[in-house]
Amino acid sequence: MTVLRLRVVEVVEETHDVRTLVLAPEGAHVTYRPGQFLTFRVPDFGTGPLARCYSLSSSPVLDGDRLAVTVKRVPGGRGSAWICEEVAVGDVLESLPPTGRFTPDELDADLLLVAAGSGITPVMSILESALHMGQGRLTLLYANRDDHSVIFADRLAALEREHSARLVVEHWLESVQGLPGQGVLARRFVPYVDREAYVCGPAPFMAVVREALADAGTPSSRVHLEEFVSLDGNPFAARGAVVLDDDEVPATVEVELDGATHSVPWPRGRVLLDVLLAAGLAAPYSCREGACSACACVVLDGEVTLDHNDVLDAADLAEGLVLACQARPVTDKVRVSYEG
Numbered sequence: 230m231t232v233l234r235l236r237v238v239e240v241v242e243e244t245h246d247v248r249t250l251v252l253a254p255e256g257a258h259v260t261y262r263p264g265q266f267l268t269f270r271v272p273d274f275g276t277g278p279l280a281r282c283y284s285l286s287s288s289p290v291l292d293g294d295r296l297a298v299t300v301k302r303v304p305g306g307r308g309s310a311w312i313c314e315e316v317a318v319g320d321v322l323e324s325l326p327p328t329g330r331f332t333p334d335e336l337d338a339d340l341l342l343v344a345a346g347s348g349i350t351p352v353m354s355i356l357e358s359a360l361h362m363g364q365g366r367l368t369l370l371y372a373n374r375d376d377h378s379v380i381f382a383d384r385l386a387a388l389e390r391e392h393s394a395r396l397v398v399e400h401w402l403e404s405v406q407g408l409p410g411q412g413v414l415a416r417r418f419v420p421y422v423d424r425e426a427y428v429c430g431p432a433p434f435m436a437v438v439r440e441a442l443a444d445a446g447t448p449s450s451r452v453h454l455e456e457f458v459s460l461d462g463n464p465f466a467a468r469g470a471v472v473l474d475d476d477e478v479p480a481t482v483e484v485e486l487d488g489a490t491h492s493v494p495w496p497r498g499r500v501l502l503d504v505l506l507a508a509g510l511a512a513p514y515s516c517r518e519g520a521c522s523a524c525a526c527v528v529l530d531g532e533v534t535l536d537h538n539d540v541l542d543a544a545d546l547a548e549g550l551v552l553a554c555q556a557r558p559v560t561d562k563v564r565v566s567y568e569g
Contacts, residue, residue: 231511232270232465233259233324235296240318243380244274246302246401247347248313249286251295252322258338259296261289261327263336263358264351264427266457267298269516270465273470276394282515284351284429284455285327286381290358296327299380301347305451314520325464328513333425334564341421343438345372345430351455352426354430357504360392368397368421370414372434375404406524414441422446429455449544456540464517480558484526495558500536501526502553502567512567517554524553531563 239251264284271279302313316322322465324424331351333340336359344352349371373379379400399417401409414437418426422445428438435454457546479494484505495501495509502524505512510526515523519537523565527549533556551565 230522231326233267233326235267235322235324237316237318237320237322238295240316243299244378246313247299247380247438248302249297249299250312250316251287251297251324253295255321259327261285261296262329263288263290264332264517265327265329265354266351267296267327268333268464269308269312270323271311274307274311278465279307280516282521283308283312284329284331286350286353288354288357288361290362297511299347299353301351301380323465325515326513327467328515329455330522330525331427331429331453333359333427337365337552338363338366339421340367341418341424341426341429342367342369343371343426343428344369346374346378346433347380348428348430348434349456350429352427353381353384355427356396357388360388360396360543364395367392368399368482369422370399370401370417372401372409372430373403375402376400385523405480409437411437411444414438417448418442425451425453427453427455432456464515480560481562482558483562483564484510484512485564485568486512488568489520495563497558499557500554501533501551501556501558505553508559514552514554519552519555523554525550526553526565526567529552529564529566531561532559533557534559 234255235252236255237250238253241249243249266282266284268280268282271281281393283298283300285296286299299448300309300312342352342356382414385398389396418441420468426437426442426447439452479496482495483492493504495504502514513523515521522540528551533551535552536553
């Protein structure tokens, strides 16, 4: 298992309850795509090990070797309290490598970006990367409680001035306009039905936005949602070795990963991710709970069953997407791909 060591080189107070940590990797350069996230090991404060996922607000296009995560203090949240109240410059944090599917396939497309509150974090990474590497038009609708809650307010205003021909930023303030309703949002989204839409924020907000996009006529295949995940388990914990029983006949999985194809025995009582990691393959993952889709791959041949699934919808499953951390073999031979 690869664990990154990230040194805190700057702490930025964005609002009264939001901090950005600027991080310098110790060791090799860390690559990531706009919109991805990190999974941090949270110190054991006597209540057991904990891990938390936080989106990268930095841009791989602009920020070089510096990574940044922006975290909002959540009442009762152990992870966010630790970051917002205790982490300081000079501290070294441990994280799993960047991962996540909330990222554009290419940065030249016209995009509709919709965020609420701290949901702006991965959206900012996408926005800045697309502005500096792409040629498309970008519209951001950003909802907050009031003007004091707007994260990156000055940064967004500067970007809109600098890229006035390509970027439109629309703020929605609950204190002024009330809660955003499905009908009002649908009318706003009509001009953008031909764009890929990236949506991040609290679950009720995203549900309203998804329905509004559908009402406006945006195909579901163009709607991409990102959710914040609170993990129950500890993805940093070592898993036991994959051992076959004496009389067990395993399935076989052929996996396309990082430009190579590998064939691995797959014991029927083990999930695919554990089998691949035990075989020394760098399969992506984060939560290991079926809640984040970081480990998603596509079944090309054969059949699997999923122990648990909180993130893939019916359309994803119909396309063959599965979660490696929850997949067990049904057929004797299975072929999966992480490519594309």
